[in-house]
Amino acid sequence: MLKIGCHLSSSKGYEAMGRNALKIGANTFQFFTRNPRGGSAAEISRKDADNLKKLMEEHSFAPILAHAPYTLNLCSAKPDTRRFAKAMMKDDLCRMEQLPAYLYNFHPGSHTGQGVDTGIEQIVEALNEIITEDQQTIVLLETMAGKGSEIGGRFEELRAIIDGVERQDKIGVCLDTCHIFDGGYDLVNDLDGVIAAFDNTIGLDRLKTIHLNDSMNPKGSHKDRHAKIGEGNIGIEALSRIINHPALRDLPFYLETPNELDGYGNEIKLMKHHYIPS
Numbered sequence: 001m002l003k004i005g006c007h008l009s010s011s012k013g014y015e016a017m018g019r020n021a022l023k024i025g026a027n028t029f030q031f032f033t034r035n036p037r038g039g040s041a042a043e044i045s046r047k048d049a050d051n052l053k054k055l056m057e058e059h060s061f062a063p064i065l066a067h068a069p070y071t072l073n074l075c076s077a078k079p080d081t082r083r084f085a086k087a088m089m090k091d092d093l094c095r096m097e098q099l100p101a102y103l104y105n106f107h108p109g110s111h112t113g114q115g116v117d118t119g120i121e122q123i124v125e126a127l128n129e130i131i132t133e134d135q136q137t138i139v140l141l142e143t144m145a146g147k148g149s150e151i152g153g154r155f156e157e158l159r160a161i162i163d164g165v166e167r168q169d170k171i172g173v174c175l176d177t178c179h180i181f182d183g184g185y186d187l188v189n190d191l192d193g194v195i196a197a198f199d200n201t202i203g204l205d206r207l208k209t210i211h212l213n214d215s216m217n218p219k220g221s222h223k224d225r226h227a228k229i230g231e232g233n234i235g236i237e238a239l240s241r242i243i244n245h246p247a248l249r250d251l252p253f254y255l256e257t258p259n260e261l262d263g264y265g266n267e268i269k270l271m272k273h274h275y276i277p278s
């Protein structure tokens with residue numbers, strides 16, 4: 001069965017998000033750990049977390065995915081920004097332990113002029129300070145479009161970060177289709193080649209989740225503007241090959257397309273229609 005959901009938010013809490021996922025035919029979802037621009041985080045109610053867990057079990061949900069705020073930058077040139085990012089991630093990972101979720105995705109960061117090597121060093125240093133032995137959560141580096149001074153637009157950069165992380169059992173990757181397409185990887189004409197490059201550079205065993213997005217911009221544009229499924233430059237054919245590829249088909253897919261709940265429901269239906277059962 002296809003594991004698919006989308007990005008959801010709800011002021012009514014976690015169980016409400018689970019119910020919204022069910023409403024649109026999803027069996028997983030992604031959520032922000034706090035305001036995406038990085039405000040303070042609301043307290044998690046034990047009852048709400050328990051109810052979500054029950055709902056997930058009853059409906060055989062795939063793992064749900066937490067997303068860190070966009071503003072979190074572990075490799076900013078400003079020490080204050082780095083300190084703030086570390087504190088926020090520490091707090092997020094602590095809160096994760098209260099949820100029936102164990103995957104936490106974040107954008108590696110932007111080096112803001114310090115250079116890629118320094119950026120990678122700072123990210124590694126921060127992760128080694130933050131990740132603990134006892135946490136159940138696996139921290140995922142998201143593949144990026146390489147916009148501005150963003151780190152993670154090349155598989156090699158993610159590999160370098162992973163190599164520096166001490167807790168090897170707590171680190172993985174979330175592949176975003178829009179981002180890597182914008183980063184120059186040809187998902188349309190050479191999916192096998194892209195997957196082989198990922199495997200050779202990072203290793204497919206590190207790949208835990210996929211953000212399934214179309215792209216408003218051409219391959220290699222380094223832009224990062226998500227399009228609705230089938231309305232961008234990746235297209236429905238290529239996205240269908242992605243969800244059916246033997247190396248990817250069992251992973252959970254999360255839509256982050258510009259949609260409201262109804263629109264997400266339609267895209268989930270569309271992708272299910274294109275999924276060929278094994």
Ligand code: FE
Nearest residue numbers: 067106107142
């Ligand atoms: Fe993201």
Ligand code: FE
Nearest residue numbers: 142176211256
């Ligand atoms: Fe993404």
Ligand code: ZN
Nearest residue numbers: 178179224226
């Ligand atoms: Zn994006």
